[in-house]
Amino acid sequence: MNWQHFQTYNEAATRAFEAMCNQLFELWIDREYKDTKKSFVVVNGAGGDGGVESYATLVTGEEIGVQAKWFPDSITTSQFNQIKSSILTALEVHPKLIKYIVCVPRDLSNLKKGKDGKIVRETEYLKWDKIVTDIKSIYPNSNIIFWGDHILETQLQYAEAAGVRRYWFEKEELTIENLQYSFDKQKNGWLDQRYIPILHNQGKIHKEINNFLGAPEDSISLLGKLRLIETLLQKLADEIAVLCDFLKEKNLYPDKIEQLYELYKRVGDQLDELSELKNDFQCENKLALWSEYILTYDELGNLEEWMEECSHRYGFRHFWDVKKLIEKLHNVNMFRLVEGLKQRCNFDKLVIIGGQGTGKTHGVANLTEMQLEQKYHIPILIQAKSVSTQDEWKDMLIRVLGLSQEWSEEELWTALEALSYRNEINTSLLQNEIRIIPKVIIYIDGVDEIKPYTRWNDRISQVNVITSRHKRIRFCFTGRPYAFDNKRMLSEKSLKRVVLSDDGDVPVRTIYDKYIQYYNVDDEGAKWLRYSISTPYALKLVCELYAGKHIGRIEKSDITVSNLLRVKFDKLNEEFKTIAGFEESTKDQIVKVVLIKINDIFETQNEVTQAKIKSVLRELDVYRFLGELGLDKILDFLEKHSFLQSYQKCAKSFFEENEIIYFLGIQPVYDYLKALRLFERSQYTENLELDAQVLENTGALQMYSVMVLENYGKILWDNKFCQEHLYEEELFNVSAFALINVNKDISGKYTEWLKKLMRRNAYALSLTVNKIIFPLARDREHPLGTMILNQCLSMFDKSADRDVIWSIPSNLKVDGDYPWIRFEDLEYRNESYKLEKTDCFDGMPLVWAWGLTSVDNEQRALIRKEITKWGIEQPEEFYKLFEYFVGVNDIQAKTDIFAIAMSITYVCRNNHSYLKLISKWLRHNIFQYGKIKRMYNAAIRYYARAIMECAYSEGVINSTQICKCRPPYRIDSALLPFAPEATVGTRMSGYKTMDYDLARYVLCDPISRMFFSNRNYKREVDKIIEMYSEKYQLQNLTSEKWILGSAFGQIKKAGWCEEVFYGKPNGGKSGEILGLDIAISRTYGSATHGSMSQIMTIAEKYTWCAKMELLGYLADRIHYCGYEFSNEYIDDYGRLEDYVNPCQEMCQIDVEKVMEETDWILPEELAPSIIGCGYSKEGIRKWLTESSIPNLKKWIKIQEGKVTLFGVHYVSNELQGVTTMMWISSGLIHKGTIPSLVKSLKNRDFAVELVNAADFLAYPASDCYVSPLEVCWFDWKDERESNILYGKNELYKNVAKCTCDIQGKGETEYKIPSKAVRKMMGIVSGDGYHYYNDEGIEIASYIDAGEHYGDSQHMLLVDEDIFISKSSELELQPIWIVRVLKEISNKARERFDTYMDRDETYLVWKNSKCWQKRRIEWED
DSSP: OOGGGOOOTTSOHHHHHHHHHHHHHHHHHHHHTTTTEEEEEEOGGGSOOTTOSEEEEETTSOEEEEEEOOOOSOOOHHHHHHHHHHHHHHHHHOTTEEEEEEEOSSOOOOSEEOTTSOEEOSOHHHHHHHHHHHHHHHSTTOOEEEEOHHHHHHHHHSGGGHHHHIIIIIOSOSOHHHHHHHHHHHHTTTTTTTOOGGGOOOOHHHHHHHHHHOOHHHHHHHHHHHHHHHHHHHHHHHHHHHHHHHHHHHTOOHHHHHHHHHHHHHHHHHHHHHHHHHHHHHHTOOOOOOOOOSTTOTTHHHHHHHHHHHHHHSOOHHHHHHHHHHHHHHTOOHHHHHHHHHHHHTOOEEEEEOOTTSSHHHHHHHHHHHHHHHTSSEEEEEEGGGOOTTOOHHHHHHHHHTOOTTOOHHHHHHHHHHHHHHHHHHSOEEETTEEEOOOEEEEEEOGGGSSOHHHHHHHHHHHHHHHHHOTTEEEEEEEOGGGSOHHHHHTOTTEEEEEOOTTTTTTHHHHHHHHHHHTTOBOTTOTTHHHHOOSHHHHHHHHHHTTTSBOOSOOGGGGSHHHHHHHHHHHHHHHHHHHHTOOTTOOOOHHHHHHHHHHHHTTSOSOEEHHHHHHHHTTSTTHHHHHHHHHHHHHHHHHHTTSEEEEEEOOSSTTSOOEEEEEEOOHHHHHHHHHHHHHHHSOOOTTOOOOHHHHTOHHHHHHHHHHHHHHHOOOGGGOHHHHHHSOHHHHHHHHHHHHHSSOHHHHGGGHHHHHHHHTTOHHHHHHHIIIIIHHHTTOTTOTTSHHHHHHHHHTOSSHHHHHTTTTSOSOOOOOSOOTTOOSSOOSTTOGGGSOOTTOOTTTHHHHHHHGGGOSBHHHHHHHHHHHHHHHHHOHHHHHHHHHHHTTOSOHHHHHHHHHHHHHHHHHTTTOHHHHHHHHHHHHHHTSSHHHHTTOOOHHHHHHHHHHHHHHHHTTSSOHHHHHTTSSSOOOOSOOOOOOGGGGGOBTTTBBTTBOHHIIIIIIIHHHIIIIISOGGGHHHHHHHHHHHHHHHTOSSOOHHHHHHHHHHHHHHHTTOOHHHHTEEOOTTOTTOEEOHHHHHHHHHOOOOTTOOOSBOOHHHHHHHHHHHHHHHHHHTTSOBOOSSOOSBOOSOGGGTOOOOOHHHHHHOOOHHHHHHHSOOOOSSOSSOOOTTOOSSHHHHHHHHHHSOOOOHHHHHTOSTTEEEEEEEEEEEETTTTEEEEEEEEEEEEETTOHHHHHHHTTSHHHHHHHHOGGGOOBEESOSSOOOHHHHHHOTTSOEESOEEEETTEEEEESEEEEEEEETTTEEEEEEEEOHHHHHHHTEEEEOSSEEEETTSOEEEEEEEEEOTTSSEEEEEEEEHHHHHHHHHHTTEEEEEEEEEEEEEOHHHHHHHTOOOEEEEEEEEEEOSSOEEEEEEOOOO
């Protein structure tokens, strides 16, 4: 070969040669090992090639490598040494290497005569042969092959290498610079009006395509997850082996050992499967289907039950460790993880689907530009509209890249891959063992803009052939939904669909400011535009029309695409008339008329010659103004504004002229023109048949629907042709689009129609809310906005009647036509509808408030958190919402709005204007004498009292006023609603859908314990029972039956009825009539043992509400009987029940995840290995004796600037069979009383109080769950066991313990600063992890690290300077109690049937000079 023609593309020849050899080597591997090749890796770009440029791995695990050496002239001895060194390095680094190929751009010289005529025997060939011989003496199985000039030329002769040869040896046509030039032309051509780089925001398209091509950050994250699972499986295998050894040694459960061995084998198989998956992912190989070996084991469930029993009943740690790891395995969502892995390995084409103007073109244009700048992936952008029906991929690429027709398609793909190899050599994205191969990504934008769509769907399927032969080629298609064959796409395993939301790739509200500033639009007085403009394209039109101007008074209808285009056409018409020199009196809409005609031309063809367009335009009336010169001007004008695009088609012969070929530009314009043409041609009637061009084009149909509504006052919902040809939901969506995009005076005429539709059923209501009310919610004056929802939902006299169509979950598993069936959720999770701080209460927040009636507790929690966040931003606006909504006839929603108000009050306690408003309302509407007697709901009383206590602490109300807000409250003789029929139920049977769990655990057991268990108050109980017995003529009414009857009375009061909610269930047999509650419980199940279900039945919803009513009612009438409080009326409703705290919900974290991710702080080893202490009874006993007590000062001052108030450290060393546990707690004593404290340690009773540091804690005065925020906020709450006496002195505890239960998170314990410490340090708020003063400065923090129920670390740390200085100001001195327990580990204890420990507790303090400690000794 003539290496003088080798194209290096301005790079070092060595790098270019490496790239070419890598590509030829992979092609050779694909031919020679096509059935056994597993993976192929290029390693050189990562730095340090390990003796190979690239290598292939076979399914046997064997490897074949290649090394390229650019030695174009004679090979010197030094260069031969380089070759030998590379071979030896490769064989050392890759011990499974079976073949090693060395590529050099010349053949080896053989025997020849020297200058003096003598035979030269030290030839290149002999030197090579010696290298091979020497290496074989060390590695006898090595196979070293030389590829010189002749073999390289042979490799280039293969058909699949034609593009390689052409790229490197023939013409410098296909380069990165060439691709950049092509894109630059597009930016100045068809992208000119469609893509403005400075205005781009990265959104879903950017994320999805980056994942599709292989984003390093995401790939590393996925690999990390695989490694965590691998570690988990390895631990599980080890623990099963240890358990089996233990069982055999102890001769326990011989029948289970075989099953454990089978499980062990399956774990090994799973590890092999995972290793294969991990390796394939790292090398970007296609991933096989995941095979599950462990969780599909038939005996696994029985084994888990057995291990659960052994670990809990008998306390065996061996079983616990295996069971715990299996539980973790159950929590791994392997399906989702594998789907994430497949994103870059198994998909070779991506289809991005989005509606009109959603930013598809902007997204792929930006990615093309960005990837060209990064010079790694190789992007080519093709406008689908520029492709003719007969074009093949070769034609598209040649046209867009400006290449000669001489290229074959196979040459093009291979040459493009050559660019990929070149980039891979120069810039490797190999991080943390992740290989990101540079891809050639072909973007096809706008397949909906050119017909026939079937041709594009065929092309999408055809690329399978291309990508199967060319592994580095990827495709991305964009278009509107109607252009794609969904059924066909779903059958394609290598295709991924990405659907953009209606508000675009990037929501308008997030890019609004950038556009407004760029176009210098003054939107003062029209800020609502941010939330009303529906798509990025509409935003661009608005900004273009109002560039440099004040936007003034503008209606919602003015910002629809159709109206914006109408205004734009008017402006363009005036501009064109000026350019063309026409008189101002010319009234014809020349631009619009010409564009409509051009649109007609393109209905049947994708490309049209200039001559053809001119001939058609000459038929128009406006031609009398235009003339031939005007035709040229109008076509140039339309092309300048991107309504048309053109290219020049070269003549086929010398005697022919070149032709200008036109194709359509901006698609939304032509959607508008299609709609306009139909609108102007035919007067609308409800019998009008719509053109297929409009009916099949969602964008055009939407615009037409707007025109019809604006001009005829009609919606397409009533059009008979549409009713026959569109699904009901499609027709509703089109009608809804018109209603939200016309003047409110026009759409307002459909208010009654919409109200009637909303009341029809749950499905109609959800569609209306999602498609009309949510989009209009920020337009407070719109008749179809929030207020129509409020009116519709407020009209129900009974809240349960409203629940049937509003509060229920979607997708209930039922057959039949029930009014409560709906197929989509309300869009509270849509980012566009999240609350903004500028929202007014009667707009979007009111829609969210209505969501509080939901039976979906996860959704309720989301809504509470969202309203709370918004209310904290503007509390006075929240007060308006509270005042407006609090009268809702749904006690659950009412309770939640009080809970939100309480949270906002404490976060915004410094906002006294808000405090005055809400405290005044509460005084008049809750705590007024006659009203509190009838407001029984315990939760509302609790929240309302808490708000008033905050107002009191801030000086907003006085002591007289707060006293009226504190329980107990006065009573009257009123009776609760009562359902006598429910008294046939029992706490064990329940009644109807108020089932056993609700009857017993939610109602009877807790209420009886608190109010009916104390026989001292039997008279008061009997009095209540007698009143109800007498009124309802019931004999033998017991307190239990009273609870059931009263609770069910509340449920019935809410509107529950047997016909609707219970029905006539018969186990799913024919003829069954399902009630809503039965449908919910069958679909979602229910919680047990007094927990609240994630999805509640309607009966459960009102059972919880009824409980609150009963608690408040009884608290006024009977003395409370708590665990530690009795003989008094309740003075803190926090003792009665657990209450939701939205702020705590906002702060809640995944504790286990945080523990796994948090680094330990270990000043020293707690369980160090000691030489001479083996794994035996004697060795462990020796370790316990010889191991030292930790340096306690280091653990108290564990972090710079912080001091420990509480700490727990568990560290095990299973190699030595030992565990060290250290507990640290702390307290405050009066200065100068240390001697008295030390002396008191001799008192056994006093020493016992201190010896267990873990229990040296105070407790909030509550029998129920209470959150850290409540404890910190409610300084009026008492604290128990907060101090102990020694002599005449007090030892104050620094730490308290509280427990709270968060829906979906479970029960969580918190160690928090005690009430005394909070007061001393000015802590006013704390969520269990971070504690702040009233200036928002963090004063204390809690750290969790390690593993639940395993080695772990938990610490409550406070600011040392503040703690010490504040203590000193109060003449207090800190002391610490530290218990160090060193013991035989659980497994060693089980193994050796013995227990040994060393347990020591110390009192630690610091005097003026040094730290001191005194051991606390006591005898049990």
